[in-house]
Amino acid sequence: MTTSPALPHDAIVLQNVEKQFGDHVVLNNVSMSVSSGEVVALIGPSGAGKSTLLRCINLLERPTSGSITVEGVTIQVDHSIKAKELAALRSRVGMVFQSFNLFPHLTVLRNISLPQQRVLGRSQAEAEERAMTLLERVGLADKAKQYPGRCSGGQQQRIAIARALALDPKVMLFDEPTSALDPELGLEVLAVMRELADEGMTMVVVTHEMQFARDVSDHVVVMSDGAILEEGKPHEIFASPSQPRTRAFLRAVLDRQ
Amino acid sequence: MTVDTWQIVAQGILGTLQLTAVGFALGALLGLPLLVLRISAAWPLRALARTYIEVTRGVPLIIWLFLIYNGPTQIDPALGSVFTSWRSAVLAIALVSAAYMAEIYRGALRAVKQGQFEASRALGMSRLDTATRVIGPQMVRVAIPSSASYAIGLLKDSSLASTIGVFEITYYASVASSNTASVTPFFVAGIYYVALTFPSAWAARSLEGYLMKRTA
Amino acid sequence: MTEIWNDWLTHHDQLLGGLWVSLRLAFMALLLGLPAGLVLAVGASSRRRVLRGFIVVVIEIGRGTPALVMLQVVYNGIPVTLTGFVCAYIALALTTAAYTSEIIRGGLQSVPGGEIEAGRALGMSSFDVLRDIVIPQGLRIAIPPLMGFCILMFQATSLAFIIAVPELTSQARSIANNTFHYLNLFVIAGVLYAIVTVSASLVTEQVEKKLQRHV
Numbered sequence: 001m002t003t004s005p006a007l008p009h010d011a012i013v014l015q016n017v018e019k020q021f022g023d024h025v026v027l028n029n030v031s032m033s034v035s036s037g038e039v040v041a042l043i044g045p046s047g048a049g050k051s052t053l054l055r056c057i058n059l060l061e062r063p064t065s066g067s068i069t070v071e072g073v074t075i076q077v078d079h080s081i082k083a084k085e086l087a088a089l090r091s092r093v094g095m096v097f098q099s100f101n102l103f104p105h106l107t108v109l110r111n112i113s114l115p116q117q118r119v120l121g122r123s124q125a126e127a128e129e130r131a132m133t134l135l136e137r138v139g140l141a142d143k144a145k146q147y148p149g150r151c152s153g154g155q156q157q158r159i160a161i162a163r164a165l166a167l168d169p170k171v172m173l174f175d176e177p178t179s180a181l182d183p184e185l186g187l188e189v190l191a192v193m194r195e196l197a198d199e200g201m202t203m204v205v206v207t208h209e210m211q212f213a214r215d216v217s218d219h220v221v222v223m224s225d226g227a228i229l230e231e232g233k234p235h236e237i238f239a240s241p242s243q244p245r246t247r248a249f250l251r252a253v254l255d256r257q
Numbered sequence: 258m259t260v261d262t263w264q265i266v267a268q269g270i271l272g273t274l275q276l277t278a279v280g281f282a283l284g285a286l287l288g289l290p291l292l293v294l295r296i297s298a299a300w301p302l303r304a305l306a307r308t309y310i311e312v313t314r315g316v317p318l319i320i321w322l323f324l325i326y327n328g329p330t331q332i333d334p335a336l337g338s339v340f341t342s343w344r345s346a347v348l349a350i351a352l353v354s355a356a357y358m359a360e361i362y363r364g365a366l367r368a369v370k371q372g373q374f375e376a377s378r379a380l381g382m383s384r385l386d387t388a389t390r391v392i393g394p395q396m397v398r399v400a401i402p403s404s405a406s407y408a409i410g411l412l413k414d415s416s417l418a419s420t421i422g423v424f425e426i427t428y429y430a431s432v433a434s435s436n437t438a439s440v441t442p443f444f445v446a447g448i449y450y451v452a453l454t455f456p457s458a459w460a461a462r463s464l465e466g467y468l469m470k471r472t473a
Numbered sequence: 474m475t476e477i478w479n480d481w482l483t484h485h486d487q488l489l490g491g492l493w494v495s496l497r498l499a500f501m502a503l504l505l506g507l508p509a510g511l512v513l514a515v516g517a518s519s520r521r522r523v524l525r526g527f528i529v530v531v532i533e534i535g536r537g538t539p540a541l542v543m544l545q546v547v548y549n550g551i552p553v554t555l556t557g558f559v560c561a562y563i564a565l566a567l568t569t570a571a572y573t574s575e576i577i578r579g580g581l582q583s584v585p586g587g588e589i590e591a592g593r594a595l596g597m598s599s600f601d602v603l604r605d606i607v608i609p610q611g612l613r614i615a616i617p618p619l620m621g622f623c624i625l626m627f628q629a630t631s632l633a634f635i636i637a638v639p640e641l642t643s644q645a646r647s648i649a650n651n652t653f654h655y656l657n658l659f660v661i662a663g664v665l666y667a668i669v670t671v672s673a674s675l676v677t678e679q680v681e682k683k684l685q686r687h688v
Contacts, residue, residue, distance in 0.1 A: 058594055083598075090596035101591035105610050114605060115595040160591075167595060315624075315670035316663040317631040319642055324663065327655035413539035420541075420635065427541055440549035443542055451537035458533065 010069070011036040011171055011202040017056055017066035019049075019226075026052050027063065028226040034219075036170075037200045041213035041234070044223035045249055050206045053223070054173050057204065058093040059086060071170045091119060094164030098176040100156040102148035102163070108135070109144040112163045119167060127166070134162035138192050154185030158192055165196075172196065174205040210253055214238050222246045265433045266445045272425035273453070276415045280347050281408050284354020291359035296366070306359070313356035319417050321349040326421040346418035350411065357407055365400035366392070405461035409454050416450070426450065480657040484648050491644030492665050494558075498640060499627040501562045506569025506626075507619070511612075513574035515603065518581055535571025540629050543568055548636040561633035569626055573619060580615030581607055617681040624673050628666065641665060 012034040019027035027049050034040050042050045055061035057068060059075065067076045071092045075085055102111050112131035116122045122130070135141045138158040140151075148156050157177055164172060174193065178186035190212055197203055197216050207213055213220055214234045221231040222243070230243050241247045294306035313321075326345035329336035340348075369392050377387040419428035430446035481488075516528035538546075547564040548557065555563075584607050592602040634643035645662035649655045 060590055060594055087596055087598070090594065093594075095591075095594040097587060097591060097594075099587050101585075101587040103588055103591075103606055103610075105613065115592075115597060118598075118601045118605065119596040164595070311671050311674065312667050315628075315667040315674070317628040317642070317666055319631045319634075320645075320659055320663045320666060323642075323646065323649075323655070324659040327649065328659055329656070331654055331656040413537070416539040416541045417632070427539065430542070431545075434545070434549065440546060443545040443549065447534075447538040447542050447546060450539055450542065451534050454537040455533055458537075 008035045008037060010034070011038070011071055012057060012204065013067075013069040014053075014057070015067045015069075017053070017063045017068065019052055019056065019061065019063045026226050027056070030066075030226075030228055032221060032228065032231070034171075034202060034204060036202050038219055039197045039201075039203045039205065039217045040219045040221060041217035042204060042206045042221050042223060043208070043210070043213055043249075044229065048223040049226040050223050051175050052226075054175050054204060054206050057171075057173055058090050058095055060095075087119075091167060092170045093173060094167060094169035094171070095173045096157070096160050096164055096175065096177050098179050100148075100153070100160045100180075102156055102160055104148055106147075107144065108140070108146055108148060108151070108159050111148065111159060112166050115163065116166050130166055131162070134165055135159070138162050152185060153181045154188045157181065157189045161189075161192055161196075171202045171204070174203065174207070176206050176208065178207070178209060208253065210238070210250070222249070224249070262433060262437075262442055262445050266426060266429045266442055266449060269424060269426035269429040269446075270449060270453075272423060272428070273412065273415055276343075276346055276350065276418055276423060276425055277408065277412045280350030280415070281354055281411055283347065283351035285358050285404070287351060287355035288358030288362055291355055292362040292366075295359055295363060310356040310359055313353055314360075318349060318353055318414055319420065321353060322346060322417060322421050325349050342418070342422040345421060346415075346423045350415065350418075354407075354411065358404065361400055361403045361407065362396065364403065365396040368399045369395045401464060402461060405457070405464065409457050409461065412454060412457070413450055416446075476654075477657045477660055480648075480652070480654050481661050484644075484658070484661075487644050487648065488641065488661060488665065491639060491641035492669075494638065495627065495630045495640040495642075496669070498558065498561055498565065498630045498633060498638065499623070502565035502569050502626055502630070503623055504566075505562070506566040507573055509566065509570035510573030511577055511608075513570055514577035514581060515608075517574060517578050532571050532574050535567055536575070538568075540565065540568050541632050541635060544632055544636050557633070557636045557638040560636055561630070561638045565626060565629060565633075568629070569622075573622055576618045576622060577611065577615050579618075580613075581611035583614050584610045613684065616684060617677055620677040620680065621674070624670050624677070627669060627673070631666070 010033050012032075014030060014032050017027055017030045018025070030049075030053060042054065044050055052061055056063050057070065059068070059077075059081070062081075063077045065078055067074060068089075069075075070089050073085065073089045073092065075081055075089060102108075103114075106114060109128060109131050112134065113124065113127035116127035116130060117124060132141060132144065135144055138161060140155055140158055140162070143151055143155060143159070148159065151159065161172075161177075177193070178189050181189065186209070190209065193203070193205070193212070194216050205212070205217070217234055219231065220234050220237040222229040222237065222241075224245055229246055230237070230241065237246065238250065241250060291306055291309070294302045295310065297303050297306070322345060325348050326340055326342065329340050373391055373395065374387065377391050382391070415425060416427040418425055419431055422428065426446050426449055430442040433442035434440065513528055513532055517525060517532060519525045519528070543564040544561060547567070548560040551560070551563075588606055588610075589602055592606050593599075597605070630640055631642040633640050634646060637643070641662055645658040649658040652658075
């Protein structure tokens, strides 16, 4: 799973993304880009719009206006979106949720193989082989025949990561992947994510784990009130934030940890 | 479809509402002692209540109607004047409703969290106070939506009383249909039933929504 | 008691024949009504407002009309001459579809939104999400209430006597009208119904317990 060391290019480009619920502005004219192989941490106080922004990238949330480009597929949200374009975009983007969202009525193996069959048209044998490879990678090959309900939260999240990776995404989105987990179970998920980052996967991670943001990410984006407050290299942001609000937020979070 | 048909069948609306209301009210009342038996500590009482509930709900209402209306005349034809159409129908509906309502109450009781009983006991409240002040009010909230939908179902089931000659919507529809040899009166009856149940179903749904919001 | 037993001995062939008709009728009504209920349930959860509104009205009419009236409307209203059995089959299937659609819709709705979202994020089409995620789980949740409804539908077949279908109630009535043994025959009919329904609800209870264990 090493990505080719070709020239870095823009994997994700968001231009003037806005999102409103009635009068309430959730995202206020957000633009950002992520280069291929880059790991971006999205941090900020709750209610800042981090998860909404993340969910706009694969259009689980439809922005009110703006455009989204992922690996060459561009969607202008003011135009009506064709199902084909949407499928093309989502097939390039894997997503991991806070609450895992595994399918409880399917075995771990089926959770990973079924989407491959439906979305990529792989045969069952092919899909299961790929599923087993990924399960081995996340250290859960022995759980293949079990149902998700029998696995711990940390295991379920690792399975969810394997499920997303099975579709060979170019980009992975993580929406607070460890928030629903006890700290020690969160660590095993973070270890898998770190490994993925080292292999050169393009990742956008909404997180409250400042340690992870500082150590693993290449770029930190701080959000507040639906807009990007500031962004930069992790050591810059954590050592000398330019915005007073970033400073206040970091102090509050780091005190707690 | 003449105005006449609408008027003829409409004569039964009051009968349908009366039968449903009286039968349901009696059933809701009788359901309470039945609940007490059903959750009693003495197993014979519990078994008795359980048997009553299962058998009453397991036999179609139409059989209860025929049994109560026609049955006694086998013993003494004079009993026919005691078990009139109306009385038989009310009795049958009340007996069956009691069984259903007792189960609805029991479901509501189970929905009240165990912690509420423990908290009341820890606070030293009497059993009566616990039942009437703590558990009862919480049960009512849970029981109202299912009771409402049961009552709406009963409104339609009361149509069976037409077969023993109670003057309600379906009765007038049958009479009008056989007089005119047309199906129209039954369409009219159907419309009346839908018109009666539609707003009640809607009201029950919004009541449920309201109660969910208050308890959530 | 002995009198009831004597009536049973004399008429059991006819009564058991009636019970067999009742069971067949219930089976047929469910065979057609349950799939139709699933279709209505999916329609009622549609995101298209017009379609959803139309389906909801159809369901409410189906649920609002008493089965007795439905039987009469189908029996007298269809211009083609059909046997009473076929009419009862159609009428009860319509009622089944309307009622079970609400039960199934409840099941479909209880599938967590996060799973649907996960399916979409994986790029699965709405149809795939419905077929692979929502329907299998929703139906499983709906199984116990659906079984309860099947028992009620078996009881509702007793209304088919009104359009001269020779089921159990109809047989009991016709024997009673000849012999005036009303009490005996309706007690026997009641017992026969209760044997079927009470044992069916015991099975339902077991299934419910089993399903709860697995979730």
